[in-house]
Amino acid sequence: MVEKDLSVSLCGIRMQNPVVPASGTFGFGLELADSLDLGVLGGISLKGTTREARFGNPTPRIAECTAGMINSVGLQNPGIEVLVTEKAPALRRIYGGVIIANISGYSVEEYAYNCARADACPAIDILEVNVSCPNVHGGGMAFGTDAASAAAVTKAVRAVARKPVFIKLSPNVTDIVSIARACEDAGADGITLVNTFLGMRIDIRKRKPVIANKMGGFSGPAIFPVALRMVWQVAHACRIPVMGCGGVARAEDVVEMMMAGATAVQVGAENLRNPQASPEIVAALPALMGSLGINSLQEIIGIV
């Protein structure tokens, strides 16, 4: 069998494979260092970080659904200084792949500040700017549901960063393509999509929402076709690369996302039900490529 080439080039950065655990579903990577071989992962997107430390939302923060789950963690994180001085450098010492800092904020100024700090951290390769978290009132998603706001964040961040800047978009919008294009026009180097879908469950015995914060972000295999459609639309409307995310659970989903136009593919909720999901997907890719007649993953990006 011909040796399979899993590598891809993302904004000029070589990744040994396109598989990246998605932000919020893999901690800072360090939490899993003893349980699995991080080295096989193409990249790791770290837990979303704000300027100040946050405890996040009250519990329960998790609700099970058919073929998915809702989370309302609310950006629990230790703050940007801990990310750049402790977490990212500690991960760099044990991991050679692409490290992606996921940045949140409550104002354009905070986004810019956090990105400047992450940009100055040698351990971090890519900035992923989250304008799409559905779990924080007054922040985050407000920027991602409006093209002008998303562009304003992109422009401010672009001005302070030398590293590639990806904008992570919310699917809870009417026209994702117009927002993606606005980010591209404002200088984004890439787009990550999609974040979670706003969802809700009610405990019919207790007659109240399962999630303490009432609503949360729905993710899991149920959203895969919708995420794939959005990746396809955006990848064909923009010239910048896309990291596809949403319901990816198996190697087949990675190939499908790449055929839709994704250069890298993020694995999210599946990590929570199976901590070894991401390495298992990487391991399954060569045989799948063989059965599909694919020699290089780079060649299938956007072929549909």
Place this chain on the structure above:
Amino acid sequence: MQKRIFNIEANDPVARDTFRIVLRTDGDVSVRSGQFVDIALPGFYLRRPISVSDRLPDGVVLYYKVVGEGTRAMAAMRPGAQLELLLPLGSGFHPERCREAALLVGGGLGAAPLYLLAKELLAAGKAATAVLGFNRADEICLTEEFRALGVPVLIATLDGSVGTKGFVTDAIAAAQPTFDRFYSCGPLPMMKAVCAALDAPGEVSLEERMGCGAGFCYGCSVQTRGGARRVCADGPVFDKEEVLW
């Protein structure tokens, strides 16, 4: 943390809505009292975290209550079927911090992890007394297992049908057992009352709805005196002083 396949050896009702399941695997199993396993149930998206009640050389014994669709499906599984478990998870109790005599205070199925703790305490040459609270007689379980170890058992039932009528704190006040450290698992109001009533140092096992069960999704975080802690990975066992009731 490992992901391993276990065979169901037994899965039987032992009290009202309460089942005891015995799971065996290939090879040695390493788990301490207070730790838990996270079970993948066919047809359900998230795993079910369940504390370990006893450790076998190649397996675990768990008790669980049928509270929803997942546990109902689990109760219908027959011996010979397989389950995929993550284990061991969580921090566990600290039997080594007990000097001579421990008080084990369980509410309902909170008795389950205290059983393995009792075995660990006895193996280390320490004494233990169990105080177990239940709502009513048909919910009582594990008491004979504790007694078979030689551990005295005080029972409290809310309806007074067995033992002291009232809460575990009433049974403790009536019997005045001797101990230098206590360990508790059960409903939060019960553990709060126990911690308020007992002067000795103690540990409690908290429960929270979990995502990953292994410390990386931050779905089960609680505020403690020492800051934010993940119930699944920093706990589920915490010193009583740490808990913000």
